[in-house]
Amino acid sequence: MSTCSLPISQTYELEQYAYLIEAVLSTVSCATHPYGSKETLLEIGYIGLLEALERKMALPIPFEQYATMKIRSRMIHHLFAL
Numbered sequence: 512m513s514t515c516s517l518p519i520s521q522t523y524e525l526e527q528y529a530y531l532i533e534a535v536l537s538t539v540s541c542a543t544h545p546y547g548s549k550e551t552l553l554e555i556g557y558i559g560l561l562e563a564l565e566r567k568m569a570l571p572i573p574f575e576q577y578a579t580m581k582i583r584s585r586m587i588h589h590l591f592a593l
Contacts, residue, residue, distance in 0.1 A: 532556035535582045552586050559585035
């Protein structure tokens, strides 16, 4: 994923929390839909992570917990939309 248009601090945070996307991807089965490729779900995961980073300061729960829920939600929503 190209992050050249993001601020440096946001790019750093994306890299710092990218492991969450891989962790969620390992629990979401691409086999549930024939068009749910791993690459597409990775991209969707980055979108979910970016959305979570936008709300990072206003969270009453740990960021990793919220980001994991947001990433998983985006991936599952994508699979159901196919």
